[in-house]
Structure formats: structure tokens, C-alpha cells
Amino acid sequence: MADVEKRNGDVTGVARGDAAVTNGGATGGTATGRAATDGTVTGGAGTGGAVTGGTLAGGVGTGGTVTGGVGAGGAVGGTAGAGANLPVLRSYNAALVLDLLRAAGDAGISRLELAERTGLTPQAVSKITARLRTEGMATEAGRRASTGGKPRTVLRLVPSAASAVGLHLDRDELTAVLVDLSGALVAVRTVPLDLGAGAAQVVETAAIQVDAVRAEALRAARARAGGRLDMPVGAGRVGVTPGTGTAVAPNPGTAVAPGAAASIRAGISAQAGVRPGIRADLVADGCDGSRDVLGVGVAMPGPLDHRAGVPGRVTGFPEWEGFPLREALAARLQLPVVLDKDTNAAALGLALRGAGDSFAYLHLGTGLGAGLVLGGALHRGARTGAGEFGHQVIQLDGPRCDCGNRGCIEALCLAALARGDLPEAARVLGAGAANLVGLLDIDRVLLGGRTIAAHEACFVRGVGAVVAERSRGTVIPVTAAGGGPHPVAEGAAQLVLAPVFGHRRESELG
The missing domain is CATH 3.30.420.40 (ATPase, nucleotide binding domain)
Structure with a gap:
């Protein structure tokens, strides 16, 4: 082990070799990146080892397991590495806090209530909420009277801090939606689709609609912000191009630190095999469309292998069997992609509602x-x-x-x-x-x-x-x-968002 500095049981330096990192993330395996505090591996790859009580947030987990944390590409308590590319946060505790902030809505929730409902210490809650505020994912929502003490400051989620795209690939129609962190619909597009036109053409059509719904939301947000380029996608709910969907009423947003979504996406971008950056067509619109979109959830008719991201023999469309759809779309979009059955996506979205x-x-x-x-x-x-x-x-x-x-x-x-x-x-x-x-x-x-x-x-x-x-x-x-006219597409977006709030796709919905 070299270049390691231990602070309060955490490893804050760089661990190389067969390192046993206690309370820092990797136990019994090899940590080749930077192991940060809060039980998180944020920069490297855990290969063949186990992460206990932490989160793989910045690298690739190959052949290892995640226990009690959130693993990019897998479920909590499941296997990391070959599974779906899912966004992750720095710690499972932060995900629990975010989930309670989301449930509280605009009314907000105090730090004391967060501690009581999560079982965390007030100190731990203060640390987590301070980080979430710094990253623009939470903000103060005023003060609330308390019994026998001074008024308590309440916090709320900033829905505009990040967003997710959901795609419904039906046999004859494609629907693309963009939702904010609260799951609220931001923009939607619907276009004709021939699922039998060939995988390459369907991937290109899907990518074009993802880019279009992102650019549309960004242009509307920029317009409301007076031309500022740093407004996040979810800064407001926007109407869609005539003939492609249904108008959505505006919703004022809050500016967010640009690093928040980037820290969530950092590791899964590497798993998708893509480089960070701005897509050329969004650059042409003056829109930095990559920095706050956590990923793309894709829902299509089954059967399929959701872990591998590969369709099976779809009835009437045998040519899809074995096509690496998740990999192809991730490479085209330069974003993490999750694939699941249309009915599973809709059921997940409904359960979370x-x-x-x-x-x-x-x-x-x-x-x-x-x-x-x-x-x-x-x-x-x-x-x-x-x-x-x-x-x-x-x-x-x-x-x-x-x-x-x-x-x-x-x-x-x-x-x-x-x-x-x-x-x-x-x-x-x-x-x-x-x-x-x-x-x-x-x-x-x-x-x-x-x-x-x-x-x-x-x-x-x-x-x-x-x-x-x-x-x-x-x-x-x-x-x-x-739950709206697009339950499958919105459920597909929840495939991306659910793990951000600590929900396990494989087993636990709430």
C-alpha cells in the first residue's frame, strides 16, 4: 500500500495493491483509484473485490459485489460491473436523505426530522445536507416553528439539479420524455417508429429524439434565464414542438452547481465506453446538454436481458435478438443507458408514485x-x-x-x-x-x-x-x-432516477 493517509478510519489518499480499506470502501479486493471518505470509492476500479457499506461512484466495478451501498451497473446488495449503467451517489445515506427531501416536496423537512427518520446522527445529517447544498441538490426552504425551541431551518430538494431521459420504443411509435429529479415531466416528444426497420436505424432515431428533447428543454430554460448558458435542463417545465407532444406548464427553477450531476455520472460514463463532452448538435444550439442529464432509460417490448442490455426474440421482430442495444445507444449518446421491458418500467414508475x-x-x-x-x-x-x-x-x-x-x-x-x-x-x-x-x-x-x-x-x-x-x-x-399519458416512457426515466434515491430496481421500491 502506497500513498495512503488514514483519517478517522477513512482512506483519503490513493491505495494500490491488495489493500484492505476499512470504512473507506474496498475490503478484500484491489482499490486502484482514489478512496474518499464516507465509505465511497470515487475514482477507480474495484476488480474482483467487495465494497461493503459504500458506493462505487467514480469507477468501474468488475466482478465484485456491493453490500449496503449503491453500485453502478447493479442493484443495492447485487453485483457490480456487467449490469445496467445506473447513476450513483457518494453514499447510500445521502440517497436516503435525498429520498426524504423528495417526498417532503416544497414544504421541506428539517435536519432533525431527517435524523429521526433515517436513524442517522444529527452530525451525519448535517454533513450530508451541507454537501447536497454545496452541489446544488438541496436548498433552504425557510424556517418552521418548533415546540420548546428556536425555529428550525427546513430543506427541500432542488428538482432542477439534474434530469433523466426516458424512451419508450414501441412497435410503431417512439416516445421520449425528460423529467427532473422529482420525476416531474419537463418535455416530451412522440414520433412514428418502425421497430422492424433495423437496429441501426432505430438506434439513430432514438438518439435524435433524445438529443431533441434535451435541446428543447435547454433552449426554453435559457430563454427564461435571459440567455444564460449555465441553466440546468430541469430548470423549468417546457412545452414541446407543435405536433410532437403535449405542452407542459412552466415551473421556475434554481441554479445548480455544475459539478453535482457530473459527480454522479463520473463512473458510469466510463462503463458506457464514452468520453465526457458536449454533443455536436447540442453545441450548435449553444446548449451544454451533457452535464446534468444522469442517463437514459429505455423501455421496449420483451423478452430481454435487462442486466446485459440485450433484447431477446421480440414477437414479430426476431432480428432484435442478441443486439447490444444498451451498448450501441450509450456509444451514440455518450450517456449511460439502462434497458428494461416496457411493462416493468411502467410498473416501477407506478409503484414509486x-x-x-x-x-x-x-x-x-x-x-x-x-x-x-x-x-x-x-x-x-x-x-x-x-x-x-x-x-x-x-x-x-x-x-x-x-x-x-x-x-x-x-x-x-x-x-x-x-x-x-x-x-x-x-x-x-x-x-x-x-x-x-x-x-x-x-x-x-x-x-x-x-x-x-x-x-x-x-x-x-x-x-x-x-x-x-x-x-x-x-x-x-x-x-x-x-399517472399521465406516457407511463412507460416516464417509468423508463425512473429506471435512471430510482437508484439516486436509494431504491433497488431488483427488490425494493420504497
């Missing part, structure tokens, strides 16, 4: 699928195959489905829609929903997707009637999912 901890989200658009939240966990199955709801067979000699089987719910439901028989489509969907209720004992069924949105009352009534008939006296609510 308070939809409950035991529900099925049924998505009916150009296809039919389900996102499952069971016991507060996003259920993926052993091979990320859970939720292929549309391909359960309910009619043995039914019409042939594009997947090759006969009598799939998707084939029957889409055939009824093609005939204009909405009640029959709802009845078929209800039969599948009732099967899920009986099999999984879920609390509620949420319906979403373009087809549901166009005929909401018919499907809620029809599906609800079948579920009620087969639920043996148990009341199982069947409702429209709500």
Missing part, C-alpha cells in the same frame, strides 16, 4: 404484456421473463399467435379489436387478469397503454366484471393506471 406494493399493470397497445409488483418488489422471474402475460394460452385450438402458439390472450384480444368488438377484447383481457389475481393474490389490477386510453371506460368496466365474477367474493379493484 404510490400505486401500492402488490399489483399487476396490464399494458395493451400494439401488443399485450404485464408488469408485476409483488410484496413491494418488481417481479422479474428467474430469466427476466415474468410478465409475458399476452402469451398465456386460454384457448387450446384458438388462432395462431405471432409467437407460434395458438390461443394466446394477445392473439384473441387483438383479433377482437381488429373486428371492432371492444366488449369481447375486454372480456378476454379480463380472463387473463382473473388468472393473475387467482395465481398471485394481488391487491389490484391497473390498465394502461394506447388502446386502454382510447377506450378506458369500456375496458375498466369489462375487465372489472370478469375479475369480480371469478374472484370468489374478494373485491379486487380494476382501474386505469393514471
Whole structure:
């Protein structure tokens, strides 16, 4: 071990070799970068070792594990390295504090309340909040009267401190959204898409729309700021170009230190194999679009391997099987990218909005699928195959489905829609929903997707009637999912944001 300085049990210098770093981050492995305080490895790579109680925030974790912290490319308590590129903070404790700040909204929360609700010491909370304020992610929100003491200063999250982009790649349509740290919609674009046009063309179309939604938000923010170039993307909610989406009302923002988002993205940019910098097309608009966008979440029809970022054999589009979509899009955008199934993304977004901890989200658009939240966990199955709801067979000699089987719910439901028989489509969907209720004992069924949105009352009534008939006296609510017109795209953005607030995609939603 060389060039190591120990301060209060932390390592603040550079550790090389088989270093055992106590309370600094790497235990039993090799730390080749800079190990900072607060249980964080912020500059290097942990190879084959374990990080206990800390966060891999600045480098690449290869073959190691993260225990009690947040790992770039993996879940809390999961494996770092080959997984999805996720944004991380300097410590899990900071993520907990940020989550409480977000939940408190504009009213804010005091440091004492933060300490009580996290179990951290007041000193630890003061240290974390001071850093968050310095980085522009938190700010004072006034003072609040207290019982028997002086008024307490309350803090709130700065939603404009950073943002995330969500992409929904549907079979015939692409939706791109940009949301701020609170999850509020900043900008949205929707364009036609041919998923069968070839992977290279789809990647290019997706990249163009990501750049467009970022540049649009930045130009609007700059305009409100009087032409300043240092306004963050999330500084306000903006309207979209006519014909591409829905206008969003303005929301004044707060200037943020430019280093905040950069510190979050530093390590995952290296994992994506991209260089830091400004994209040429955004530079042409005078917009520094890279510095506060944490990453891009991509949601598309399954099956797929979300850890590897690779689609499987998508029904009707076999050419996507095995294509390294996450890697290709990350290289094109020079941003971290996370890939997941459309229904999983929507279910995650709904769960984080308070939809409950035991529900099925049924998505009916150009296809039919389900996102499952069971016991507060996003259920993926052993091979990320859970939720292929549309391909359960309910009619043995039914019409042939594009997947090759006969009598799939998707084939029957889409055939009824093609005939204009909405009640029959709802009845078929209800039969599948009732099967899920009986099999999984879920609390509620949420319906979403373009087809549901166009005929909401018919499907809620029809599906609800079948579920009620087969639920043996148990009341199982069947409702429209709500949460806006873009649940999949906004859920895809939450794939990026959730780990920032300490939520585990693999197991824990709240």
C-alpha cells in the first residue's frame, strides 16, 4: 500500500495493491483509484473485490459485489460491473436523505426530522445536507416553528439539479420524455417508429429524439434565464414542438452547481465506453446538454436481458435478438443507458408514485404484456421473463399467435379489436387478469397503454366484471393506471432516477 493517509478510519489518499480499506470502501479486493471518505470509492476500479457499506461512484466495478451501498451497473446488495449503467451517489445515506427531501416536496423537512427518520446522527445529517447544498441538490426552504425551541431551518430538494431521459420504443411509435429529479415531466416528444426497420436505424432515431428533447428543454430554460448558458435542463417545465407532444406548464427553477450531476455520472460514463463532452448538435444550439442529464432509460417490448442490455426474440421482430442495444445507444449518446421491458418500467414508475406494493399493470397497445409488483418488489422471474402475460394460452385450438402458439390472450384480444368488438377484447383481457389475481393474490389490477386510453371506460368496466365474477367474493379493484399519458416512457426515466434515491430496481421500491 502506497500513498495512503488514514483519517478517522477513512482512506483519503490513493491505495494500490491488495489493500484492505476499512470504512473507506474496498475490503478484500484491489482499490486502484482514489478512496474518499464516507465509505465511497470515487475514482477507480474495484476488480474482483467487495465494497461493503459504500458506493462505487467514480469507477468501474468488475466482478465484485456491493453490500449496503449503491453500485453502478447493479442493484443495492447485487453485483457490480456487467449490469445496467445506473447513476450513483457518494453514499447510500445521502440517497436516503435525498429520498426524504423528495417526498417532503416544497414544504421541506428539517435536519432533525431527517435524523429521526433515517436513524442517522444529527452530525451525519448535517454533513450530508451541507454537501447536497454545496452541489446544488438541496436548498433552504425557510424556517418552521418548533415546540420548546428556536425555529428550525427546513430543506427541500432542488428538482432542477439534474434530469433523466426516458424512451419508450414501441412497435410503431417512439416516445421520449425528460423529467427532473422529482420525476416531474419537463418535455416530451412522440414520433412514428418502425421497430422492424433495423437496429441501426432505430438506434439513430432514438438518439435524435433524445438529443431533441434535451435541446428543447435547454433552449426554453435559457430563454427564461435571459440567455444564460449555465441553466440546468430541469430548470423549468417546457412545452414541446407543435405536433410532437403535449405542452407542459412552466415551473421556475434554481441554479445548480455544475459539478453535482457530473459527480454522479463520473463512473458510469466510463462503463458506457464514452468520453465526457458536449454533443455536436447540442453545441450548435449553444446548449451544454451533457452535464446534468444522469442517463437514459429505455423501455421496449420483451423478452430481454435487462442486466446485459440485450433484447431477446421480440414477437414479430426476431432480428432484435442478441443486439447490444444498451451498448450501441450509450456509444451514440455518450450517456449511460439502462434497458428494461416496457411493462416493468411502467410498473416501477407506478409503484414509486404510490400505486401500492402488490399489483399487476396490464399494458395493451400494439401488443399485450404485464408488469408485476409483488410484496413491494418488481417481479422479474428467474430469466427476466415474468410478465409475458399476452402469451398465456386460454384457448387450446384458438388462432395462431405471432409467437407460434395458438390461443394466446394477445392473439384473441387483438383479433377482437381488429373486428371492432371492444366488449369481447375486454372480456378476454379480463380472463387473463382473473388468472393473475387467482395465481398471485394481488391487491389490484391497473390498465394502461394506447388502446386502454382510447377506450378506458369500456375496458375498466369489462375487465372489472370478469375479475369480480371469478374472484370468489374478494373485491379486487380494476382501474386505469393514471399517472399521465406516457407511463412507460416516464417509468423508463425512473429506471435512471430510482437508484439516486436509494431504491433497488431488483427488490425494493420504497
